[in-house]
Amino acid sequence: MRLPGSSLAAVVLTAPLLVAGQLDYYAKKAGLQYFGAATDTPGQRERAPFPATYATYSAILTNPREFGQTTPTNGMKWLFTEPEAGVFNYTEGEVVAGLAAATGKTLRCHALVWHNQLAPWVENTTWTPDTLRAAITRHVANVASHWKGRCHAWDVVNEALDEDGTYRKSLFYNVLGEEYIKLAFQAAAKADPGAKLYYNDYGIERPGSVKTAGALRLVKMLRDAGVRIDGVGMQAHLHADVHPTAQDHVDTMNAFTALGVAEVAFTELDVRIEMPVNATNLAWQADSYRAVATACVRVPKCVGITLWDFYDPFSWVPDTFPGQGAALLWFDNFTVHPAYDVLIDTFKGLAKANLTAPSHLKGSLCRVDGIK
Template sequence: MWLSTTLLAALTLSAVPAAAQLNQLAKQAGLLYFGTATDTPYERERAAYAQAYPQYDAIFADPAEFGQTTPTNGQKWLFTQPSPTVFNFTEGDVVADLAAATGKLLRCHALVWHSQLAPWVEATNWTAAALREAVERHVRTVVGYYRGRCRSWDVVNEALDEDGSYRASVFYRVLGDEYIRLAFRAAAEADPAARLYYNDYGIERPASNKTAGARRLVRMLREAGVRIDGVGLQAHLHADSHPTAAELIETARGFGELVREVAFTELDVRIELPVNETNLAWQKEAYQDVVTACVKVEQCVGITVWDFYDPFSWIPATFPGQGAPLLWFDNFTKHPAYDGMVQTFKQLIAERGGKPCRRRARA
């Protein structure tokens, strides 16, 4: 376990139960939802965590805590089209059905992405015509299958490199930026009611090259007459170097000038281990800054944490030496960031003075 016994005991004893929970407060503050990603049990955890199921599932199901969910993996190409023209929705259906059973909005994720592709996609020697057909077929089939169930879709995910240029994915190498237009057009045809998003990480700071690249991508779609409704800021942040609330507000407002809505779609705040009071305080500030930004930006509709229970996070396996990025520790005590967000929501609700917010009409 990453926490020392002494620190864990101190956190547990000092925790003050929140009078209201995150989704309840988010709605009171004018957002549509506060949500969490989740995954199918055999994907989201090892057998060592089997004892965590009941407590995890009870927290997930609580509508006052989470009003929206995203399938972490189950709707990605690897699972939905494992072989050419062979579709399988088993993985995605687990979370989609769970959303319906627990009354949650469903953000669907992700149609066209360079990672977690079925191996045959990258192994094929594509002609431009064949890949166009494959992209359109994949998007139309998957979106069509879930038609009416997804409030929004991450249509294209992480199309940009760190410098804001297009990533040299199999799609870009063969089709250039045409694949982005193809994917959005196909999604719009397959489910006209779903909100269509471009989703990426590293676009949270207003002055970054990647943020500028994302703005260019959105403008490219709009100039081509292609519908794009939203931009997703993934917000995989670092506790010791996170964007300020002012930076997040500027960035979200900038995207809000181009699209109908923005959202923080994959929020986590990683810590350089071991956990201590200092880096937990930095993490708390980062989560509070996201809440402040989303509430203060009219176009921001909601916040999704990329799961909520530390053992189910992708961070430790991907970034050795970093972890504890979510809101519940291994033993289901809450991070200080949780109560920090509660405090920030309450402050912002008080500032609004009960005034109505137009975002609530967009659900």
């Protein structure tokens, strides 16, 4: 996010740090590489009460003990990075990339090929297989090359599956079939060889679901074809009263890593509540956040957790799910949800357990005590 006419990176460096921040600090104590929060640029500066809350929001976001990683929710998507055919604009994506560089945060880059938030010219073109292959290759090569060496990971292909686990009938799939997925990963590997290359999707957190099975087939398809894929991002847009258990998350992550991917991560975490907020649904929400933290720490290849923003007024949830909200960790007045303290206590407890475990069991605590 940024104020009109301002550089976010410049503003955040002058914002006072909130010394109470501790999510990233304790997540790392428990063995994760990062605990982070995505942030946005386009559109949010018009949302009340953005101007009045900017300094507080910025101080929380940039506090290195609170968040050690960030992701641009929109600024690197096709709509902004290639608004006209062959014309590239990195202004929006650089806002968050610059914030990460200025504040020492790990940067996850998102997303190279997605059926949504495409530039109008992409949707309005009549494609042939050859012209679409060329467009995908050009887009991925240019965008990934621009941020080469700055991204821990790229979400190379985002949400390629329908709810039933079959391929989404996007314009990419309708013209090229699953070839477009291979093509995107191949182009990304060439353009930014140092970045981890992820497939990213929602609804793939539960073992045995048809969509999880579809994601496993997609990963296996790439691996069998000799196409490099390094990670799977489980978005984890969850619902407080029907959320997966920690064991669900562990089993799912283990299924992905069994296929040979180097890492997994929770990439867009939020836990929505049926409004209004009350003690019961806040407790359910805290349980869901606890399950994610517990599972990630207990799966050695789970590298980190990213909230999809952290401040409820900037959440996508109320606009998409009417009657639902309060999905993040900070309320409108910047007090924290009960889930915040639950996360801290969870990381502290897991860090302590890890320190006292026999050396050959460290990082594998799910095998020596029960997961709830």
